[in-house]
Amino acid sequence: MPTLGQPHSTAATALITGAADGIGWATAQCLAQRGWRVALLDLRTEAAQARAAELGPQHLGLGCDVSDAGSVQVAVAAAQTALGRIDALVNNAGIGEQAAPTLTQTAEGFDRVLAVHLRGSFLMTQAVLGFMREQPRDARGNRGAIVNIGSIASFGGIPGRNAYSAAKAGVLGMTRALACEWAREGIRVNAVAPGYVRTALVAALAERGDVDARAVAERTPLGRMAEPEEIAEAIAFLASPAASYVTGATLSADGGWSVLG
C-alpha cells in the first residue's frame, strides 16, 4: 500500500472537509475502500486524525476551519505535500441552523452559516485550484474534480432557515460559475444535493424540534431518510473519472423529494 511521503504514488487522492463525521466520514470511507488516499479535514483535529488512523497509515487527518483563510491555506498545503497531488476536493463541512422567525434571527448567526458553507467552499476551492491547475492532465484532459454539497434547501423554501437556504442556493450558483471558469483547465466542478440524511446534524435539528423524522419519511417518495453512505456514493461518482464529462451539474440524492409536486 502507498504511504504518505510517496508523492508519485498512482493512487487517486482527495481532500474532504468536515470528514470526522456524517456524510464526510462516509465519503472518506467510500473513497478509501476504492483505493484513494484521503486527507480528512475537520474543525476537530483529534477526531480527524483518529478517523484517518482508522482508515490506515496512507491517510491523513488535519485540523481546519474552512471559514478561516489562514487555516485553509495551511491545511491544503500540508495535504498537498503529504499526498503529492489533489485529484478531488469535497466541500462538505457544514453546520445546521436552528429554525427561527426572521425577526428574531441575528446577523451574526446568519454570517456564521454563510461563512462555513459558502465562504468555506470558496476558500477551499481557491486554495486547491492553485495546485490542481499545475497537475498533468489525465487521458481525457482532466486535472481534478471539485464536489460541493447543496441540499433540498437549495431549491425549496424551509421556513425560518434563511441563512442555510441562502448558503445552499449560493453553493449551487458558485458550482456553475466555477464549472464554466475552470472547464478549459480540465477541472470539473459539480454538486450533490442530498435530502434528509441520518447524521448528527439532523439529529441535533430533530432534538430541537426542527425536523420530524416521521414527517420526512412521509414526504419523501422513497419513504425514508438517507444513510450517509448513500450520499457518499453520489459524491464518489462525481469525484471520479467515471464522471469525466460531467461538469456544472447538480445530482439530487434526495429520495425523490425535489420532484414530488
Ligand code: NDP
Ligand atoms: P455533520 O454535522 O454530521 O458533519 C459535519 C462535519 O463538519 C462535522 O464533523 C463538523 O464538525 C464539521 N465542521 C463544521 N464546521 C466546520 C468548519 N468550519 N470547518 C471544518 N469542519 C467543520 O453534518 P452532515 O454530515 O449531516 O452534513 C455534511 C454536509 O451535508 C453539510 O454541508 C450539510 O449542510 C449537508 N447536508 C446535510 C444533510 C443532512 O440531512 N444531514 C442534507 C443536505 C445537505 P463539528 O461536529 O465539530 O461541528
